Amino acid sequence: MQPGHRSTASARRFAASAAFALALAAAPALAAGEEDDPWPDLRETLFGERPIAGGAGVVSLEAPYRAYDAAIVPVTIGAEIPQTAERYIKTLTLIVDKNPAPVAAIFNLTPEMGTATISTRIRVNEYTNVRVIAETSDGALHMAEKFVKAAGGCSAPALKDMAAAEARIGKMKLKQSRPGGAEQPQEVQLLVSHPNYTGFQMNQLTRHYIPAHFVQDIKVSYGGQTLMTVEGAISLSEDPSIHFSFLPKADSKEMSVEVRDTEGEVFTGSWPLSVAGES
């Protein structure tokens, strides 16, 4: 967190965003937006009457109180139970209450991940609660939430050269952080080059809104079975990044990923993994 920021004068806070040329907080719009809480409606739509318990002991959420960049807000969903065949986190639903499309992603998980801890990057369009609802394999729901101050993350134009972004579309990287022993969950990062256009951004040349075009489905396979699937949406940042884990198997030294976007394009990749016992 960033102690000290809260106390700075608002003009000074805004100074930063103006200088950055992005994330320009429209103060009047924010004031109006704070009056209505979208969560009750979202809750009913997504989970109906099902009870939702607190996250303690099951799931936590980390996010910066004040985002560094509204279009790229790093969040970590922390699993507080291990993934075991007996009991595991089956689904994580990541929600940004006040974004135009609040459901950022749904992660469908398996015991073979070892841990359900996931990190990703989201867009935040105005001051909002960000929350994660974990559904455990016994069907119980648990929720953790954080308030995040940021503005403009969905409508801010992409910084990069659009032509370059289009040219790199679908390129992927899978990075293994620290190869370790068997029986221990190993963390990897999947990076997908994709502009993840929100539909609220303007084309710099035509000045028309760029149609929404984003990563819709990700399937990660390991050891001959599906390890994780992700249903993505526009609240995931450009060039989606997902840190997740897997339990290494001595006889499985490759991970493969299939990504499908909203235009039906499919991108695939396979990567060798370092697993225990390798020299």
Added chain:
Amino acid sequence: MTWTPPRTCARPASTKRCAHHASVAAALLAGAAILAGAAGAAADPLPVTEVAPGVYVHQGAHEGPTRENLGGYANIGFVVGRDAVAVIDSGGSAAQGRSLREAIRRVTSLPIAYVIITHGHPDHMLGTAAFEAERPKVLGHARLPAAVSARGPFFLDFLKGVLGEGFAGTKLVAPSETVAESLTLDLGERPLRLTAHPTAHTDNDLTVLDEATGTLWAGDLVFMERLPIVDGSLKGWLKVLETLRRVEAVRVVPGHGPPSAPWPAALDAQQRYLESLLSETRAIIAEGGKIEDAVEQVGRTASQDWLLFEDNHPRNIVTVFTELEWE
């Protein structure tokens, strides 16, 4: 010449957003109406320093836009030739632009033939409308129009909230001519060499060399005192600095910092900061670290050397991290 505010929302699902944009459009129209009344009012001249013969600089304060600074906090100014004047960066609002024009009129009555924009950030280019009556050529990087049309409406929306009535007359003015590589203007025995750079601080950085005095107007390719902001490409910026270092000048007018400083020594502190971002962020990425780790660990030794460090450093890290993780 003028950019229009964003059209109404293309996504009917978001009624709140549509309403918001509509109100911005209405406010802009209202602002234009106020301008008609305010145009005749004389502005106080902006304080300027003559850093070399015929080269005048107003030093921006190290802060953000406020009513008091008229939305302007960059170094802006002008060069006076035998026949004409060139404005280099027009300021953070039409009000600041009017003050700059007043400062010019205290120095010379020569025509203001050019307004040169070093890049599309609001503190450098939102004052251009104040010069429209003089019908100057407005010059910028070939990629300036795209950057301004994409982000300009955000700037206006934001600035209006800060300045209130002081916003009157501020609008986006398109360049009448753009520079893809280089261009030399003549103010009358006073050539100004404009150079367009590849993506660095932004994707539309332009520098101006006043050959008569060896003064390089670097725009935000050179920050001093106030923390540099990476809004383009870190690697690109470091590369551009190599080119820039070879420019034969005796002094630089940085985009932020003192009105002028010795060249090229003025580059050193910024170069150290940018190089530390590069090497330290790369190291975090190599270790499998995340953005949050980089925000905590990278560049911390520089925190005492720069103003507004905490306000701008974390976002620099995000920009740099997402650039370098694709290496």
